[in-house]
Amino acid sequence: MSIRHIHRATLQTWLTEGGLGTGNELALLDLRSVEAFAKGHPLFATNLPLENLERGVQRFVPRKSVRLVLIDDGDNAAEQGAAILEGLGYTDINILNGGIPAWTADGLNGLPTFDIPGIIFSESVRDLRGTPSIEAEQLKKLYDAKENVIVIDTRTRDEFARGHVPGAVNAPGEEILYRFLDQVPNPDTFVVVSCAGLPRAIIGAQTLIDAQVPNRVAFLEDGTAGWTRATLELATGGEKRAPASSGAAAFGIKHAQALGERQKIRTVNQQGVEAWLADTTKRTTYLLDIRSAEEYEAGHVAGSISAPGGQLLAVSHRTVATRGARLVLIDDDGTRAVTTAYWLQQRGWEVHLLENASSGASTGPLKQVPELLNS
Structure with a gap:
């Protein structure tokens, strides 16, 4: 495996050709600090500051063979991040030359983004x-x-x-x-x-x-x-x-x-989800519990991540770092999951609802990393 440096034109092509609904997966991580990210994030990428990368990346990017692009402030943070990811077993690591300054050097007009701004x-x-x-x-x-x-x-x-x-x-x-x-x-x-x-x-x-x-x-x-x-x-x-x-x-x-009828929202059973999660070579599957954090903490499906649906709709890139991934939503009665899926599907995501989700509940700590999600 080699760590590649890419020109912004290459990333533009990847973002344009690998849009939602194409089946082409692309993970984009902005390694800048939360404060720097809050001042401007023209790519609408997932913010995972360098100091949190090692402990947070597998939650954001579970499939290690996905094409992964690292973005910094032109300060060599992406180089450091690439070394960390290489040590964790990621195999397709790319660094945007010059980071955000190079990306925005000629202005923002016409530049593609990772996520659709809300x-x-x-x-x-x-x-x-x-x-x-x-x-x-x-x-x-x-x-x-x-x-x-x-x-x-x-x-x-x-x-x-x-x-x-x-x-x-x-x-x-x-x-x-x-x-x-x-x-x-x-x-x-x-x-x-x-x-x-x-x-x-x-x-x-x-x-x-x-x-x-x-x-x-x-x-x-x-x-x-x-x-x-x-x-x-x-x-x-x-x-x-x-x-x-x-x-x-x-x-x-x-x-x-x-x-659900208007968008023809699909469902999947537990066996189907397990098969998707086991296949780490072709697709990324996120198992997202869209109930409140308190409900999740009281009991949730093993392996799921807390991702309250309203925020998932508003800023999906804060939770889902792999564009083109498959999303499986979990709820106890389906109302909130259908509401969330209704709009995510219209934004181009492949979405499924987990059938009989309550039967797979187990207790466990939140998998959220709040300081990574509150930017």
């Missing part, structure tokens, strides 16, 4: 489907008139606690159908979906519309950013968490079926 995908959904929206000032008028309206914030629990539209309830992306009937028992209630800006709000609103809930639905233009820009104050604090009621669970399953 804002681009969600705006394309909005434009294609005509997802309804409402401005902050309009929502405030409905509030003041005491109209029958509710705001569902689709961000994570921590983000919600830091600041949300007053009166909003929290349902992280994958839970919007799962918790819907508990949060919106009246079919006449106008539902406004919010996030910090646009992407998760658009996807949340369109999920409800495509799942054929009986309510009128729209997304809040620019979310909490639009709310504060209208000189309106945010509320803070979180919510008590409880499992969805039996009625809400049944409602979620029923309406998730509309999503």
